Amino acid sequence: MAVLSARIASQLLRDAARKLPLRLVYPDGSVVGAADPAAPTLTLRQPDRLARRVGHTGLIGFGESYMAGEWESDDLVGVLTVFATSLADLVPRYLQTLRPIALVRQPRSQHNNLDQARRNIGEHYDLSNQMFAQFLDETMTYSSALFPALPASWDDLAGAQCRKIDRLLDAARVGPGSTVLEIGTGWGELSVRAATRGARVRSITLSSEQQRAARQRVAAAGLSDRVDVELCDYRDVSGRYDAVVSVEMIEAVGYSFWPTYFRALDRLVNPGGRVAIQAILMPHSRMLASRNTHTWIQKYIFPGGLLPSRQAILGITERHTSLRTEDMVSLQPHYAETLKLWRERFVANRDAVLALGFDDVFARMWELYLAYSEAGFRSGYLDVCQWTFAPSGGRW
Incomplete structure (x- = not known):
């Protein structure tokens, strides 16, 4: 299941780059996404680890991957603005139906009593x-x-x-x-x-x-x-x-x-x-x-x-x-x-x-x-x- 989730996450990221004004740069130098080199660029240092984290915990994993240095950007706000602008369209509808099951639930330990x-x-x-x-x-x-x-x-x-x-x-x-x-x-x-x-x-x-x-x-x-x-x-x-x-x-x-x-x-x-x-x-x-x-x-x-x-x-x-x-x-x-x-x-x-x-x-x-x-x-x-x-x- 973890391997499948990582594959899906990796493919979703590539699909997003193809649809959005965004570039992905992989460790081997290959580029996916916008042809314009001035477009916001997400540089993947360890794409497999990023995919595993995102496949496991979604956007929590995306943030944790940045904290771990697995991806970089010289225009961090630009990359995140592209994602924020298109948030509703990033995940296909057939996967959105799994949202209540797949996403991490808020822990009761943070309840503000x-x-x-x-x-x-x-x-x-x-x-x-x-x-x-x-x-x-x-x-x-x-x-x-x-x-x-x-x-x-x-x-x-x-x-x-x-x-x-x-x-x-x-x-x-x-x-x-x-x-x-x-x-x-x-x-x-x-x-x-x-x-x-x-x-x-x-x-x-x-x-x-x-x-x-x-x-x-x-x-x-x-x-x-x-x-x-x-x-x-x-x-x-x-x-x-x-x-x-x-x-x-x-x-x-x-x-x-x-x-x-x-x-x-x-x-x-x-x-x-x-x-x-x-x-x-x-x-x-x-x-x-x-x-x-x-x-x-x-x-x-x-x-x-x-x-x-x-x-x-x-x-x-x-x-x-x-x-x-x-x-x-x-x-x-x-x-x-x-x-x-x-x-x-x-x-x-x-x-x-x-x-x-x-x-x-x-x-x-x-x-x-x-x-x-x-x-x-x-x-x-x-x-x-x-x-x-x-x-x-x-x-x-």
Whole structure:
């Protein structure tokens, strides 16, 4: 069975190269696919091992093969963008019917109950504040920026992150005297900017590393009397706030807990207040197809997470809460540009990452993750929105 799976995987890769603007280069120098040498090129170092991995675990194996150095590309984003653009057509329909049987199921051990949620968050965000500093700008903001113009340069990034935060705070109507709950602290930039407006901020996180760094940032800004940063799960928060803000947090909540998350937002916002979130989105059909499967991103980057769709969020808020959409703005091209800048910085600082104690496999894994994410936005497969809700009524 393993031999047959590997043969099928090898043939599917060749077929994809023949149909797509893509080139495969094999160890003997032979080329399959696009005639144009400028087309994105996937160089196979160990094609048999790649085929075995893909035949065994699909896209998880594809990612693991890159981590192991079995294939390379001098245009990693280009290769992955080609795949992302044609994702629905890569596997023949007769094989797609086997998807529920063949794909790896999401392990119950990553289910985001109260205990596991902290472990899942810790696996990513507690890696090392120094490691994240190797590719984030000085604001240490780990979410899509909002640039005044595209394309952008590294020198634009910090200002664009502040611009993104200010837009979200404006949408949530945060000003002097506002009480603000932030779900998902990050490294503290949003809390600092909200407090600078005269707001009183309670920020919660499950990452002890982020809590430590955020508290230091708040203290350095002289705002410790206006900002509390706590280790706390969103399900354990009480009280009511004029504004509840949450930036790229829902992606870590998990499919089963999306209604719980939005009920918490509804419960925690004052009747006249606003909820403002920033959320990465995927197509609804793909979300439904992948909600119970285990992906490379879940295995190695974000355990227990899943990207929602617009339809999922609208359906959940309408069925389970009084929250109704007031405003929704896409930042899709801005995230592609943000990820490009992060990836370039990470690659440039690779030696510094290794000096922190991380190995080459980790560095390849993170380069793939950043390129994979950028390709998702460049292809249009992924979107990211700033989404504002009112606890009753709403325009949509």
